[in-house]
Amino acid sequence: MPLIGFMNTARSTITSLLTLATFATAADTLRIDASSPTAPVAPSLYGLFFEEINHAGDGGLYAELIQNRSFEETLPIEGTVFDGEVCRGSEAPSYITGKDRPWSVKWKWPSPWPAWSLWPGNAAIPLSIETNAPVHPRNVNYLRVPLTGPWGGPAPRLVNDGYWGIGAKEGGTYECSFYARVAEGAGGRVRVGLVGADARDLASATVDGVSRKEWKKFSTRFTANGTDAKARFFIELSPGSTLDLDVISLFPRNTFKNRPNGLRADLAQLLADLKPAFMRFPGGCVVEGATMANRWQWKNTIGDIATRPGHWSLWGYRNTDGLGYHEFLQLCEDLRADAMFVCNAGLSCEYRNGDYVAESELEPLIQDTLDAVEYALGGSETKWGAERVRAGHPAQFPLKYIEIGNENHGPIYDRYYSRFAAALRAKWPKLVLIFNGGTTDIGPGKSVQNVDLLGEHYYQSADWFFANFGRYDKVPRDRGYGVYVGEFACNRGVGSGNLMAALSEAAFMMGMEKNGDVVKLASYAPLFFNVNRLDWPVNMIGYDSAVSFGRSSYYAQKLMAENRADVNLKHEFVVDADPAASKPQFAGGFGLGAYDTDAEYRDLLVEQGGREVYRTDFASTAGWQTRSGTWNAENNLLRVTGPAQRRVAVVEGKTIETGTIRVKARKLSGKEGFLVLFGAANAAQGDFYELNLGGWGNAGHDFEIVRAGRGSGIGERRVPGTIETGRWYDIRIEIGPSEVVGYLDGKEVARTKKGGGQRVFAIAGLDRAKNEILIKVVNATANARKCDVQLVGARPASGGRRFILGAASPEEENSVSAPMKLAPREEPFPIASPNFPMELPPWSLSVLRVPIRK
Numbered sequence: 098m099p100l101i102g103f104m105n106t107a108r109s110t111i112t113s114l115l116t117l118a119t120f121a122t123a124a125d126t127l128r129i130d131a132s133s134p135t136a137p138v139a140p141s142l143y144g145l146f147f148e149e150i151n152h153a154g155d156g157g158l159y160a161e162l163i164q165n166r167s168f169e170e171t172l173p174i175e176g177t178v179f180d181g182e183v184c185r186g187s188e189a190p191s192y193i194t195g196k197d198r199p200w201s202v203k204w205k206w207p208s209p210w211p212a213w214s215l216w217p218g219n220a221a222i223p224l225s226i227e228t229n230a231p232v233h234p235r236n237v238n239y240l241r242v243p244l245t246g247p248w249g250g251p252a253p254r255l256v257n258d259g260y261w262g263i264g265a266k267e268g269g270t271y272e273c274s275f276y277a278r279v280a281e282g283a284g285g286r287v288r289v290g291l292v293g294a295d296a297r298d299l300a301s302a303t304v305d306g307v308s309r310k311e312w313k314k315f316s317t318r319f320t321a322n323g324t325d326a327k328a329r330f331f332i333e334l335s336p337g338s339t340l341d342l343d344v345i346s347l348f349p350r351n352t353f354k355n356r357p358n359g360l361r362a363d364l365a366q367l368l369a370d371l372k373p374a375f376m377r378f379p380g381g382c383v384v385e386g387a388t389m390a391n392r393w394q395w396k397n398t399i400g401d402i403a404t405r406p407g408h409w410s411l412w413g414y415r416n417t418d419g420l421g422y423h424e425f426l427q428l429c430e431d432l433r434a435d436a437m438f439v440c441n442a443g444l445s446c447e448y449r450n451g452d453y454v455a456e457s458e459l460e461p462l463i464q465d466t467l468d469a470v471e472y473a474l475g476g477s478e479t480k481w482g483a484e485r486v487r488a489g490h491p492a493q494f495p496l497k498y499i500e501i502g503n504e505n506h507g508p509i510y511d512r513y514y515s516r517f518a519a520a521l522r523a524k525w526p527k528l529v530l531i532f533n534g535g536t537t538d539i540g541p542g543k544s545v546q547n548v549d550l551l552g553e554h555y556y557q558s559a560d561w562f563f564a565n566f567g568r569y570d571k572v573p574r575d576r577g578y579g580v581y582v583g584e585f586a587c588n589r590g591v592g593s594g595n596l597m598a599a600l601s602e603a604a605f606m607m608g609m610e611k612n613g614d615v616v617k618l619a620s621y622a623p624l625f626f627n628v629n630r631l632d633w634p635v636n637m638i639g640y641d642s643a644v645s646f647g648r649s650s651y652y653a654q655k656l657m658a659e660n661r662a663d664v665n666l667k668h669e670f671v672v673d674a675d676p677a678a679s680k681p682q683f684a685g686g687f688g689l690g691a692y693d694t695d696a697e698y699r700d701l702l703v704e705q706g707g708r709e710v711y712r713t714d715f716a717s718t719a720g721w722q723t724r725s726g727t728w729n730a731e732n733n734l735l736r737v738t739g740p741a742q743r744r745v746a747v748v749e750g751k752t753i754e755t756g757t758i759r760v761k762a763r764k765l766s767g768k769e770g771f772l773v774l775f776g777a778a779n780a781a782q783g784d785f786y787e788l789n790l791g792g793w794g795n796a797g798h799d800f801e802i803v804r805a806g807r808g809s810g811i812g813e814r815r816v817p818g819t820i821e822t823g824r825w826y827d828i829r830i831e832i833g834p835s836e837v838v839g840y841l842d843g844k845e846v847a848r849t850k851k852g853g854g855q856r857v858f859a860i861a862g863l864d865r866a867k868n869e870i871l872i873k874v875v876n877a878t879a880n881a882r883k884c885d886v887q888l889v890g891a892r893p894a895s896g897g898r899r900f901i902l903g904a905a906s907p908e909e910e911n912s913v914s915a916p917m918k919l920a921p922r923e924e925p926f927p928i929a930s931p932n933f934p935m936e937l938p939p940w941s942l943s944v945l946r947v948p949i950r951k
Contacts, residue, residue, distance in 0.1 A: 124885045125672050127884055128671075129861045137613055138665065139616075140661075143658040144373045145375070148383055149410050149412070150632050152630045154420040160360055160362075162260075163345055164257060168343065169237070171206050172238065174204075177201075184204045189450070191447060222243060223243060232276050232403050236406060245281055245337065255332045256329050260627065260642065262294075264326050264643035276313065278309055279308055279341075280340065280341050283338060314344075358402060359424075367638055369431075381623075382503065383412075385444060386446065387409075394408075396468070399472075423472075430495055435498065447504075470499070498531060501530065511538070514545060515545055531552050557811060559589075559601035560590075560851045561601075564835065574614065579617040580615055584620065584622035585622065592635075594635040602621070602653055610860060610873075611862075625638050629641065649911065681755050683832050687748060687751065688721075688748055688774040690726070690743065692743050692769045692772060695736070696770075699733055699735070703758050715733050722780065724746065758773060761826065764822045764824070790839075859884070867946075869949065874943045886945075893950070899944070905940070
């Protein structure tokens with residue numbers, strides 16, 4: 098059988114790799130019983146999640162080309178107090194801790210009108226932001242341009258940079274509009290257009306009649322005579338008058354489906370190509386807001402863009418909300434996807450301000466959510482259904498799911514969820530309701546009612562995703578609710594994303610698919626990123642002003658979605674022995690620490706295989722290597738104090754592969770809790786694992802991987818919890834070959850796995866409509882492998898097809914300069930008998946479609 102070919106851009110590298118690679122001495126074996134269907138796979142499994150982050154909407158999917166079109170960018174954050182330099186959140190107690198959580202953002206701008214400038218640059222025109230009699234009361238700012246004095250030389254221009262340039266395309270037509278009024282003088286004409294990076298005009302149009310004392314909207318269009326990814330927009334003004342300007346807008350004429358106020362066609366097409374079953378919107382933390390006043394509010398995002406106030410995104414920039422609720426619903430319809438609306442549950446983001454509404458004040462928010470549903474599904478005789486009709490959409494939108502809150506948890510959220518869910522169930526009983534708290538107290542007779550799906554989020558390392566291929570194998574099937582993996586991505590140890598991340602995600606998706614009776618929906622996150630603004634390290638679809646591309650994770654998602662089975666088939670996959678798989682994955686040194694906290698430790702005992710490896714009464718610090726912090730031993734106690742934040746000490750010359758670490762700890766003062774180190778490869782360089790108790794502002798417990806002194810959580814789920822000052826705690830860590838469990842006072846508080854050498858995975862299912870068996874295999878190793886496939890209960894027909902996503906190195910990735918470096922390739926795969934070999938290139942995801950005879 099010939100080995101797989103890849104995209105032409107990488108063909109020579111791959112060919113060389115496969116020529117040199119050797120197969121395992123004994124092949125992997127995949128035995129499939131085609132007569133034994135197992136778990137069904139929900140048609141809804143693979144979908145999308147959109148959040149305004151990384152300029153995903155403004156400067157991305159939303160096709161508006163003007164940045165700061167309404168001059169609102171510098172408005173202080175909603176729900177904060179602005180003192181001239183800092184926006185400060187309220188001192189209301191957090192809904193999680195009950196304590197004030199001081200939160201603030203520095204608020205300094207190089208200009209009162211970001212993204213706008215004057216040309217010539219030395220033009221002595223005293224621009225100003227005004228608020229008297231704006232275009233609309235909710236659109237409070239506008240720009241005043243006084244040109245009443247004498248003016249010589251070229252006519253002045255107001256220039257906008259767009260979002261890191263405007264991607265002008267030769268022959269492309271652009272729709273321009275703006276509001277203007279004459280504050281002083283007679284007015285006249287203005288000229289609008291595009292200017293290239295070389296200062297050459299690429300397009301222009303003249304607008305006459307700018308002479309009224311009242312606001313008026315002006316519209317025109319122009320066609321570019323050149324291509325420039327760094328073009329800028331200009332509005333050229335006639336001297337002699339003072340003009341007020343607002344809502345200056347520029348769209349390409351060709352938006353996705355040619356819709357007004359529409360979407361960037363290439364980015365929306367990348368979404369369409371995924372054939373998503375659903376789309377989740379608007380977030381994410383954006384739903385909660387940094388404060389309750391800052392939360393995303395759907396009624397502010399519909400109607401004329403001149404009436405939309407926008408709001409500050411807690412990811413650090415202002416949203417126009419041009420891509421609003423209506424546009425989201427319209428996109429779902431255009432994608433033939435069901436819509437999932439995420440509503441605010443009365444709680445702001447716990448990691449920011451953490452304020453919330455009192456339970457007695459919850460009813461208006463519940464009604465607001467009911468109104469949102471009515472906008473999408475209500476008839477023309479209803480208030481909000483009629484509003485949808487007036488917006489030009491008489492038919493219902495495809496709203497199917499409501500997620501109540503985002504990443505909320507705790508007893509307050511549980512109560513609030515139940516109230517929202519009861520109201521929604523009574524009014525709209527067919528909606529699917531999603532709960533995203535951490536409680537297991539769900540179901541009839543329990544504290545949380547009306548749960549159809551439990552939302553889970555995973556941002557983890559490749560090791561975690563590989564190790565959790567079987568995560569849902571043992572989930573009870575009688576819980577009465579399914580699972581929605583609403584956010585997942587490999588974003589640790591993979592830079593800004595690479596092929597290794599995509600392969601680990603594919604393995605995890607295969608694990609979800611083979612448990613399709615439990616996992617009903619899944620969506621990668623975040624979806625988009627402008628390459629000029631990364632608020633989140635790893636995302637799926639990238640772009641600048643001119644080029645868009647899917648990362649390898651995009652193509653892994655695409656392969657999985659396009660080749661989703663209807664039902665799994667009973668199968669057995671035997672992987673050829675790999676010595677690396679049996680090696681202990683957390684072997685290394687051990688020690689103690691604290692983060693921004695003074696603490697004491699006693700009675701440290703480390704055992705391996707029932708044998709004592711290390712015990713100390715802390716008579717001295719002899720044998721301890723301190724990396725940071727001040728460490729002192731006295732009175733059989735080891736005390737750590739400042740000045741460093743992460744304070745670390747390890748035992749010199751001692752390691753364990755598997756075993757138990759026991760220690761007692763007491764917090765003396767500080768912001769957090771305790772760190773217990775293990776698996777230290779190089780503690781001096783800050784490389785180790787740790788159990789973090791009372792981390793994240795003394796809000797939770799989790800395992801972390803620390804590299805170069807920086808930690809990131811790797812546990813299956815961060816458990817809420819605090820460490821009290823002055824109290825002694827018993828801590829225990831059980832270290833297995835590939836799994837570690839942490840205990841606090843005898844109660845499990847953290848668990849993590851590491852995949853180790855197990856990097857080959859396979860599943861099998863049936864596409865009933867096409868009568869084809871689907872085989873999916875991940876080979877995340879450096880060697881090509883051979884898999885012997887054995888079909889039982891079916892006879893293959895001719896015409897098999899194979900799809901491969903892979904590269905010579907797991908660190909390969911797509912980019913603006915090489916947008917198709919990694920992409921799946923399809924090739925014929927003739928099959929002569931029920932038993933046949935399937936060759937697996939290194940670092941690859943393979944999908945094989947096997948037609949079977951009826």
